[in-house]
Amino acid sequence: MKKSGTTIFDNHGRPINYLRLAVTDRCNLRCFYCMPASGIHYLPKKELLSYEEMERLIDILGDLGISKIRITGGEPFLRKDLIRFLGRISKKEPIQKISITTNGVLTEKYIPQLKDLGINSINLSLDTLDKDRFFRITRRDEFATVERTLNKLIENNFDLKINMVVMEGQNTQDIIPIAKLAKDLNIGVRFIEEMPFNGVGKTGKGLNWNHHHIRKVLADEFDSLVESPNEPGSTSQNFSVKGFKGNLGIIAAYSRTFCGSCNRIRISSQGLLKTCLYDDGVLNLRDIMRNGQDDNFIRDQFLNAFSRRAIDGFEAERNRKKSPEIKESMSTIGG
Numbered sequence: 001m002k003k004s005g006t007t008i009f010d011n012h013g014r015p016i017n018y019l020r021l022a023v024t025d026r027c028n029l030r031c032f033y034c035m036p037a038s039g040i041h042y043l044p045k046k047e048l049l050s051y052e053e054m055e056r057l058i059d060i061l062g063d064l065g066i067s068k069i070r071i072t073g074g075e076p077f078l079r080k081d082l083i084r085f086l087g088r089i090s091k092k093e094p095i096q097k098i099s100i101t102t103n104g105v106l107t108e109k110y111i112p113q114l115k116d117l118g119i120n121s122i123n124l125s126l127d128t129l130d131k132d133r134f135f136r137i138t139r140r141d142e143f144a145t146v147e148r149t150l151n152k153l154i155e156n157n158f159d160l161k162i163n164m165v166v167m168e169g170q171n172t173q174d175i176i177p178i179a180k181l182a183k184d185l186n187i188g189v190r191f192i193e194e195m196p197f198n199g200v201g202k203t204g205k206g207l208n209w210n211h212h213h214i215r216k217v218l219a220d221e222f223d224s225l226v227e228s229p230n231e232p233g234s235t236s237q238n239f240s241v242k243g244f245k246g247n248l249g250i251i252a253a254y255s256r257t258f259c260g261s262c263n264r265i266r267i268s269s270q271g272l273l274k275t276c277l278y279d280d281g282v283l284n285l286r287d288i289m290r291n292g293q294d295d296n297f298i299r300d301q302f303l304n305a306f307s308r309r310a311i312d313g314f315e316a317e318r319n320r321k322k323s324p325e326i327k328e329s330m331s332t333i334g335g
């Protein structure tokens with residue numbers, strides 16, 4: 001089905017080859033930077049995309065040049081039959097890489113099956129190494145479980161990244177301890193600027209802990225911190241440290257320094273296409289499919305959306321129509 005070598009470029013000349021697919025909006029943690037303590041209003045299951053609908057979109061997008069998929073959510077492992085779905089999409093010829101972002105609570109038992117499927121790239125969200133702070137941040141007592149998952153992923157040689165959201169007054173004391181995990185372990189540690197996708201909206205605090213601030217903390221601690229060349233499409237500015245097996249990276253998710261090479265699109269659990277994290281959905285794929293449109297029509301809708309992409313996250317934010325103020329939860333978007 002795939003025309004090999006297909007590459008679609010957006011209206012700013014950026015190739016689009018990476019899909020982040022949220023398979024659920026449900027979560028078993030309540031990270032305060034992602035959702036309120038009471039959780040979010042979960043959509044009825046019939047309003048979420050079915051696996052069949054997701055597969056259909058993946059087939060169309062594979063034909064358009066999408067070769068890499070990150071499975072996210074919500075917590076992906078909460079969606080029933082995820083492994084079977086992964087098995088099916090991992091067989092699709094255009095899809096060369098599948099990776100998963102997970103909070104690590106339910107992940108451990110699926111490690112052998114992921115290995116069997118050849119899925120060995122995991123981003124594990126871990127904002128602190130302190131059990132009590134973990135509880136304050138996630139509002140759930142699951143630190144020991146996540147730590148066990150971390151160890152199991154390392155034992156099984158997964159290509160592992162740790163995602164740490166840096167939050168003023170919450171976990172900045174964890175930056176260096178988490179960075180030091182990359183000394184003896186061949187893993188990536190990614191420090192992420194906090195964004196207002198928390199289900200509530202802007203806190204009015206501003207972003208004191210931006211990428212400059214995080215970098216200074218790392219540079220003050222590690223004399224030999226050296227910037228590495230960026231991989232194409234990477235949102236992370238990476239660094240090496242002498243004597244470290246792994247590497248460090250900073251993701252300026254709120255400062256949006258990386259938009260010039262953005263190669264990614266998102267499909268939310270309810271089937272909204274986002275061509276930028278900061279837009280409020282440019283196409284309702286679920287309704288288009290459920291209205292009986294054929295693949296050619298959907299393909300043209302994708303191409304149309306790719307030809308109207310905002311140049312950066314600031315323009316995408318200004319263009320928001322349905323909900324001008326950002327306050328949706330990352331859990332519904334797919335982080």
Ligand code: SAM
Binds near residue numbers: 073074193253
């Ligand atoms: N539940 C999974 C997890 O936590 O890894 C996957 C979904 S989660 C929404 C994906 C990523 O988004 C996580 O690494 C999380 O830390 C990050 N995230 C969530 N809310 C965020 C926010 N307000 N600012 C920055 N990153 C956020």
Ligand code: SF4
Binds near residue numbers: 028030031035073074
């Ligand atoms: Fe759940 Fe991930 Fe959001 Fe935390 S960041 S509440 S684990 S979806």
